[in-house]
Amino acid sequence: MKNVIKYFLISFICVTCFMLHVTWVNAEELKLELIPSSIEIAAKPNSSINLQYALTNKGDPLVVKIEVLPFEIKDSTGQVVLGNRLEGLIGFTIDSQDSRSEPMLLKTNEIKRFTLGIQVPEGLPEQDYYYSLVIVTNPPPIPEGIVSVRAKITLASHLLITISSNGQIQIKPKITLFEPRSQFNLKIGNATVHFFDSSSSIPIVLLVDNTGKNLIQAEGMIAEKGFLTGVKKYEVKSQTILAESQRLLIVDSASANKLTNQLTNNSLVLKGFHIGLYDVSASVNSGKGTPGVYGKTFFIALPFKLLLVLILIIFISVFLYKRFKK
The missing domain is CATH 2.60.40.10 (Immunoglobulins)
Structure with a gap:
């Protein structure tokens, strides 16, 4: 019994000291x-x-x-x-x-x-x-x-x-960059050919300059056209571009699915299997009745990874065939 009281007193003293020194x-x-x-x-x-x-x-x-x-x-x-x-x-x-x-x-x-x-x-x-x-x-x-x-x-x-004293504003949009972001590019004259693997996502960049002295509400469309897939359209909803500045316009469309990068590094990411030559066009305006600006680019998608696997399979098959034939 004395030991129980002793342990109780020791515990009480320890807890009291802790409570006095604790910072809440x-x-x-x-x-x-x-x-x-x-x-x-x-x-x-x-x-x-x-x-x-x-x-x-x-x-x-x-x-x-x-x-x-x-x-x-x-x-x-x-x-x-x-x-x-x-x-x-x-x-x-x-x-x-x-x-x-x-x-x-x-x-x-x-x-x-x-x-x-x-x-x-x-x-x-x-x-x-x-x-x-x-x-x-x-x-x-x-x-x-x-x-x-x-x-x-x-x-x-x-x-x-x-x-503005008369209500007139200056609307001067300009597409300064519209192209796919590819690691494999081939420059032919003034044109640049962008290559992608057929299974890769394809990021598209649409950068618009407002060279006027008033803000604009830029909106428009990006269209993708392939030989086998037809035309797919992606809506660019209204986005503010302040005077004498540029803005990376972002696609906001249910048909675009989820963008793989929503931190505005890309305007649009094309997903799915692509093969062959694809034309991509952009049209941007500042509302109904305003002049539009246009851009066009293209890319080539080929099954590089699949071809590499097939070449490797063929090489191994030939090697094994010759080895066992001997």
Whole structure:
């Protein structure tokens, strides 16, 4: 009995010491929703616009700050880079105050509604201007003795502003690259022949430049035509290309099945068994009634792997035949 009491006291002391020295860790859930997520605006010089936003916190309480920043295109996949500070002649206010709000606490399930005011001055050059309404989070203070896994996130709603006094915009798309991505190419004069194995997937790249000073909504079609398979069409749904930038257009069609690479390295991946010569064409426009641009390429698919296996089988068969014949 004495031994039981002794072990109990030792266990009690150990557990008490552990509880006094332990540091509790708390992981926070961050879930914000900003509506609208993106907006296109057409405005005239010397005008004002008011936009309504709703910010909903569906996670743990946190502190947020709202501000407006310019952004630039990072690459042809549509990624952007935010600027460090607001610049330019266009003015912004948040709830009739400055373009940067004071930090505010958002409780769980709380909705913050606010108005973004945009002031376009007289004489502003008629072109596109790109900004983002940015939400930056800072978790609230935590009690002493608790370690919290605290994340800082940035949520942005893009503002795509087109300034035009008469409503006319400049639409100038251009296909700069349209070809299959092959490891085996043969250049003949000005043409490049792309070779694939019949069983391989065939990635297609469609890169479009917007050389105008206004954004465009590019859409169109990619068509594949083979000698035995007929014509297969793949829809390119509307995708935004900002002024003086380029975009890798991605096919979004049920007939295209699942793309083997959805990280926008390819526009389309053709699957299945291919053999012979295939023509691939692309047509891109900026909506009904707008001029289109066109591209054409081709590739050759042959059963190289199958031929290699057959040659190997024939070689082994001949070798064994001669060996046993002797």
